[in-house]
Amino acid sequence: MSTSTQRRNFWAILFIVVLALALIPGTQLFAAEGEATLVVDAQKELETINKNIYGHFAEHLGYCIYKGFWVGEDSDIPNTRGIRNDVVDALKRAQVPVLRWPGGCFADTYHWKDGIGPRDERPTRVNMFWGNVLETNAFGTHEFMDLCEQLNTEPYMAGNVGSGSPQEMNEWVEYMTYPGESTLANMRRANGQDDPWNITYWGVGNENWGCGGEMTAGYYADLYKRFATYLRDYGESNLYLIAGGPGGRDADWLEVLMREAGNEMDGISMHYYTVPNT
Numbered sequence: 365m366s367t368s369t370q371r372r373n374f375w376a377i378l379f380i381v382v383l384a385l386a387l388i389p390g391t392q393l394f395a396a397e398g399e400a401t402l403v404v405d406a407q408k409e410l411e412t413i414n415k416n417i418y419g420h421f422a423e424h425l426g427y428c429i430y431k432g433f434w435v436g437e438d439s440d441i442p443n444t445r446g447i448r449n450d451v452v453d454a455l456k457r458a459q460v461p462v463l464r465w466p467g468g469c470f471a472d473t474y475h476w477k478d479g480i481g482p483r484d485e486r487p488t489r490v491n492m493f494w495g496n497v498l499e500t501n502a503f504g505t506h507e508f509m510d511l512c513e514q515l516n517t518e519p520y521m522a523g524n525v526g527s528g529s530p531q532e533m534n535e536w537v538e539y540m541t542y543p544g545e546s547t548l549a550n551m552r553r554a555n556g557q558d559d560p561w562n563i564t565y566w567g568v569g570n571e572n573w574g575c576g577g578e579m580t581a582g583y584y585a586d587l588y589k590r591f592a593t594y595l596r597d598y599g600e601s602n603l604y605l606i607a608g609g610p611g612g613r614d615a616d617w618l619e620v621l622m623r624e625a626g627n628e629m630d631g632i633s634m635h636y637y638t639v640p641n642t
Contacts, residue, residue, distance in 0.1 A: 423468030464520040469493040469575035472526030479504020525569030526577040543599035581617040585624035606631040
């Protein structure tokens with residue numbers, strides 16, 4: 365064993381011993397004057413971590429939705445109303461607290477009316493972001509809500525800001541959550557959902573600095589406020605509006621967004637990607 369290796373091992377062992385002493389209730393370690401002091405209070409209660417930190421994300425990308433969650437009711441793969449039983453069982457064990465859908469980049473090309481009504485009448489679109497594959501819209505709003513109910517998880521709807529409009533997103537909220545006799549609420553009933561869903565989390569755009577529209581922070585802040593103005597609570601729903609945050613460490617984007625629209629948002633979605641060295 366080299367001298368440098370022995371030295372590293374010595375300091376590692378010393379650190380472990382000091383840490384062990386520090387974890388004994390009532391222990392206080394005081395260094396010489398001018399150096400740091402470590403005080404351990406074993407009686408202090410720890411903060412509770414918000415369960416939604418462990419939330420999951422689903423996008424129409426690869427086999428995440430089709431062949432992943434969704435195989436259809438006629439599939440030989442065991443399913444419940446078209447949703448794979450084995451995937452549901454696996455995610456139940458993971459105890460997913462909240463599930464975000466339909467994207468991702470896909471969200472800012474998604475028009476929710478494509479994904480309701482009889483499946484054989486739904487339009488087929490080109491998934492422009494993920495390989496130009498054909499999107500059948502067989503998995504839409506009702507299928508996603510069925511998935512969330514099977515998982516006992518809260519839905520997090522990702523609204524289309526990039527290519528959509530405030531009216532389109534407002535109508536999605538009304539369709540899903542309005543308890544009265546509006547045309548959209550009755551359309552929901554005709555599609556098999558009598559009672560309104562209680563949806564808390566709504567994302568107002570996604571990665572608007574990139575695939576969500578290549579926007580500046582100031583432009584997105586103005587657009588966010590425009591959308592938020594038309595997103596209202598219906599029935600028992602209490603909308604929690606989430607803005608699209610910066611990519612990576614772009615502090616300037618975050619500063620502008622918070623300054624211009626911070627009072628209008630309930631949450632902010634931060635995006636940071638790590639790629640392993642190859």
